[in-house]
Amino acid sequence: MTHPLPIVRTVADLRARLAPWRAAGEQIALVPTMGALHAGHLALVTAAKATPARTVATIFVNPKQFGANEDLDRYPRDEAGDAAALAHVGCDLLFAPAPAEVYPAGFATNVRVAGLSDVLDGAARPGHFDGVATVVTKLLTMARAHAAWFGEKDWQQLCVIRRLAADLNLETRIIGHPIVRAADGLALSSRNAYLSASERAAATALPAALNTAAAALAAGAAAPETLAAAHAALTAAGFDPIDYITLADAATLGDPVPGQPARLLAAAWLGKTRLIDNVAVALR
Ligand code: AMP
Numbered sequence: 001m002t003h004p005l006p007i008v009r010t011v012a013d014l015r016a017r018l019a020p021w022r023a024a025g026e027q028i029a030l031v032p033t034m035g036a037l038h039a040g041h042l043a044l045v046t047a048a049k050a051t052p053a054r055t056v057a058t059i060f061v062n063p064k065q066f067g068a069n070e071d072l073d074r075y076p077r078d079e080a081g082d083a084a085a086l087a088h089v090g091c092d093l094l095f096a097p098a099p100a101e102v103y104p105a106g107f108a109t110n111v112r113v114a115g116l117s118d119v120l121d122g123a124a125r126p127g128h129f130d131g132v133a134t135v136v137t138k139l140l141t142m143a144r145a146h147a148a149w150f151g152e153k154d155w156q157q158l159c160v161i162r163r164l165a166a167d168l169n170l171e172t173r174i175i176g177h178p179i180v181r182a183a184d185g186l187a188l189s190s191r192n193a194y195l196s197a198s199e200r201a202a203a204t205a206l207p208a209a210l211n212t213a214a215a216a217l218a219a220g221a222a223a224p225e226t227l228a229a230a231h232a233a234l235t236a237a238g239f240d241p242i243d244y245i246t247l248a249d250a251a252t253l254g255d256p257v258p259g260q261p262a263r264l265l266a267a268a269w270l271g272k273t274r275l276i277d278n279v280a281v282a283l284r
Contacts, residue, residue, distance in 0.1 A: 028143065055091050210264050227246070
């Protein structure tokens with residue numbers, strides 16, 4: 001039988017729960033999420049637990065990272081189901097604050113990571129990464145965790161968070177976790193719930209196009225032709241529009257640098273749903 005998961009909603013209660021663990025010399029790991037949890041989120045919790053660490057999941061659908069015409073209002077929410085799933089994988093605590101706890105009246109600070117926040121998803125979603133950087137900075141300082149876990153699914157987000165943690169001398173170690181995928185290759189995402197059955201079937205073209213392109217690049221194919229072929233494959237599968245499909249340096253997201261890790265990243269729409277994915281590329 002799994003024990004019910006303790007849930008706290010204020011920073012004061014969060015810190016009160018963490019204090020005895022910290023005093024006992026235990027490691028504290030944070031797993032920030034927006035809820036509607038799936039096996040990808042739970043893999044982060046399981047990995048954090050195994051380090052070993054007291055593992056604290058957060059659920060906060062952060063209004064600051066949604067654009068005016070985005071899906072804040074319809075973003076899936078299931079706190080009871082999430083709490084049960086977290087308890088099942090041994091999560092120690094859930095922090096699920098209300099918006100007013102995170103952004104009380106008078107809140108006026110914006111954390112902005114220049115450059116990294118302006119390309120790719122940042123260009124398609126103005127202000128998105130300021131919202132992410134601001135809330136992640138707050139969550140990390142609220143919990144003062146030893147480590148915080150983020151999925152490689154949101155590769156650009158991980159780059160932004162690594163940059164802000166270094167720039168602000170945050171003591172929390174930022175740890176990336178590989179993408180958890182469905183058996184057919186589609187990266188798990190809370191937003192996959194928006195897909196119709198036919199869209200869900202077509203969605204596998206996204207990881208397929210990325211894998212095909214990554215293999216071609218690793219074999220020495222030229223980037224422009226390879227990216228054009230991947231773009232055409234996505235169009236043929238019904239993706240429209242394709243916000244970007246790009247080869248970039250894995251850390252700076254600028255032009256790929258010979259000898260440095262590279263990443264192939266894409267974002268594209270199937271009907272009303274925007275999907276993102278990325279893969280490592282071994283450039284020759
Ligand atoms: P979200 O709730 O979508 O904001 O995601 C919370 C965290 O889980 C982020 O660090 C995501 O990158 C991570 N995550 C979401 N989906 C996956 C996945 N399929 N595999 C690995 N990590 C994921």
